[in-house]
Structures are given as C-alpha cells and as structure tokens.
Amino acid sequence: YIFAEKSDALDDALSRLRWKYRNIIELRSVQDLSYKQISEQLGLNESQVKSRLNKAREKLKELLTN
Numbered sequence: 653y654i655f656a657e658k659s660d661a662l663d664d665a666l667s668r669l670r671w672k673y674r675n676i677i678e679l680r681s682v683q684d685l686s687y688k689q690i691s692e693q694l695g696l697n698e699s700q701v702k703s704r705l706n707k708a709r710e711k712l713k714e715l716l717t718n
Contacts, residue, residue, distance in 0.1 A: 665715035673708035680705055 666674055679685045679693065687698045694701070 661716060665712055668715055669708065669711060672704065673711055676701070676705050677708050677712065 666677070669677070676690065676694070679690045680687075685693070687701045690696075690705075691698045691701045696704070
C-alpha cells in the first residue's frame with residue numbers, strides 16, 4: 653500500500669513538471685542514458701544536461717514535499 657501511494661505521488665509530481673524537466677529525468681532515470689547520450693539526443697552540451705537535470709530534480713523534490 654505504501655509503495656503504491658508513493659508511486660502515485662511520484663507519477664503526479666512528474667506529470668506536473670514542465671516537459672523539458674520531465675523528459676530529462678526520464679532519459680537519465682528510466683532509459684539510463686549517460687550525460688553524453690542525453691546531450692547528443694537533446695542537442696545540449698554535457699554541462700547544460702547536468703544543470704537541467706539538477707534543476708529538474710530540485711523541482712521534483714519541491715513538488716513531492718508540498
């Protein structure tokens with residue numbers, strides 16, 4: 653029950669993220685792509701990928717704690 657509840661909260665929070673943040677989290681966490689692979693796919697440099705991923709994680713954390 654607790655796992656299902658947390659999973660629902662995570663799904664809800666992910667759905668409320670802007671697409672660019674949700675997408676980068678999915679590429680890294682779900683598809684397990686490297687920073688280099690993500691940068692090639694999105695046309696960003698690796699430091700931009702790291703920065704955007706960090707911001708996406710911060711926003712996701714905010715959504716989960718509110």
